[in-house]
Amino acid sequence: MTAAQRRAQAKEEYDAFLAECPSRQLLDRISDKWVTLVLAALSGEGDPRPLRYSELSRTLAGVSQKMLTQTLRSLERDGLLTRTVTPSVPVTVTYELTELGLSLHRLMGLLKAWAEEHMDEVLAHREAYDAAAGRG
Amino acid sequence: MTAAQRRAQAKEEYDAFLAECPSRQLLDRISDKWVTLVLAALSGEGDPRPLRYSELSRTLAGVSQKMLTQTLRSLERDGLLTRTVTPSVPVTVTYELTELGLSLHRLMGLLKAWAEEHMDEVLAHREAYDAAAGRG
DNA sequence: CAGGATCCCGCTAGATACTG
DNA sequence: CAGTATCTAGCGGGATCCTG
Numbered sequence: 479m480t481a482a483q484r485r486a487q488a489k490e491e492y493d494a495f496l497a498e499c500p501s502r503q504l505l506d507r508i509s510d511k512w513v514t515l516v517l518a519a520l521s522g523e524g525d526p527r528p529l530r531y532s533e534l535s536r537t538l539a540g541v542s543q544k545m546l547t548q549t550l551r552s553l554e555r556d557g558l559l560t561r562t563v564t565p566s567v568p569v570t571v572t573y574e575l576t577e578l579g580l581s582l583h584r585l586m587g588l589l590k591a592w593a594e595e596h597m598d599e600v601l602a603h604r605e606a607y608d609a610a611a612g613r614g
Numbered sequence: 615m616t617a618a619q620r621r622a623q624a625k626e627e628y629d630a631f632l633a634e635c636p637s638r639q640l641l642d643r644i645s646d647k648w649v650t651l652v653l654a655a656l657s658g659e660g661d662p663r664p665l666r667y668s669e670l671s672r673t674l675a676g677v678s679q680k681m682l683t684q685t686l687r688s689l690e691r692d693g694l695l696t697r698t699v700t701p702s703v704p705v706t707v708t709y710e711l712t713e714l715g716l717s718l719h720r721l722m723g724l725l726k727a728w729a730e731e732h733m734d735e736v737l738a739h740r741e742a743y744d745a746a747a748g749r750g
Numbered sequence: 751c752a753g754g755a756t757c758c759c760g761c762t763a764g765a766t767a768c769t770g
Numbered sequence: 771c772a773g774t775a776t777c778t779a780g781c782g783g784g785a786t787c788c789t790g
Contacts, residue, residue, distance in 0.1 A: 488676055489675065490674040490676075491673070491675065492675040492676030492677075493676055496647065500684050500717060500726075500729040500730055500734075501650070501722070501725055501726040501729040501730070502650070502678025502731040502736075503733055503736075504725055504728065504729035504733055505644065505645050505725065505730065506645070506648065506663070507736075508641065508645075509642070509644075509645030511632070511783095512785055514638070514641065516786070518763095524734060528736070530751085530752090531751075531752055531753080532751065532752080538625070538628070539624040539625065539627065539628040540624055540625035540626075540628030540629055541628075541786075542783075543752085543753070543754095544753095544754090544755095544785090545781075545783065545784075546753095547752080547753060548783090554743070555739065555740050555743040555744070556736045556739050556740055556743075557735065557740075558736070558740075559745075560711070563736035563752095564677070565751095568752080568765045568790095569751065569752070570751080570752090570790090571751085571752060571753090572645075577654060578732065578735060578736070578739075579730075581732060582728075582732075585724070585728045586637070586723055587638055588721070589637055589641065589725075590636075590637040591720070592640065592717075592718075592721045592738075593636040593637040593639065593640035594636055594637070596714065596718075597636040597639055597640055597694065598636075599714060600639075600643075600692045600694070601639075602693075603691065603692050603693025603714075604691050604692055604693075604763085607691040608691070609692075625784095646788070658756090665771075665790065666771085666772090666775075667772050668772075671772090678763080678764055678765075679772085679774090680763080680764070680765090680773095680774090680775095681763070681764075682773095683772085683773060683774085684763095699772095701790090703771095704770095704771045704772080705771065705773095706771080707771080707772060707773090721768090729772070
């Protein structure tokens, strides 16, 4: 069973490597379905504006309360946005991007640019591949 | 139940929007755990070289056969790499990045750069947040 | 209004075994 | 060597109900 043990160890080491890799962590963060959208909403298309919880909830049409809260918490935790509570009645909570959050949103712009330039090519390949499989 | 129905419809529309959004599709593709690593392996750190299945399997230490095959198939389908079968005994299969694949790998370089520049800041925020929660 | 707590389900990664 | 087939457990994520 030495081979199996070696494989198991290699896997653990590799998982550890992946867990520590900064770019892997970044991918894990931005690949979250709602993170991108929260960022986009708060960035206001180049004119960053704070938004309330209910405004975000309306802007991100399909999001559940659980996911919205969870996403906002994790972004606050990572210092990408700030959460401000105004003790009025009823209480008002606003979210606003930090400079770090804006920086990340700018990075997303680069992804968007690449996607708009190349994704149609990718999709064309995909269709061609599927069509060939259908014939073959 | 009209409210619930409206919510359900909003969700469907939003999911459709997400499914069609090119940048979302790009994120779904690159956020795959193994895609990044296959790309990196085949790019050879700036000196792109074709690799055999078994070579990839060894390079990506912890990957299962299923995941490796699945990843390679999807990347081939999207035109990011080519699969070449040499009918020797035993059969030899090599994988090589296309220009599109190289382009994507260059994009990953931008992500890497951002991550290396900012992820420590993110992680510092995270620790501070957790520490504050521990005290609160 | 802005969440917290719970239950639950589908998806998928991964281990195992087999094949041309 | 380069895969395919199958089975299963774990978990992300949504729906629902409840609260200050």
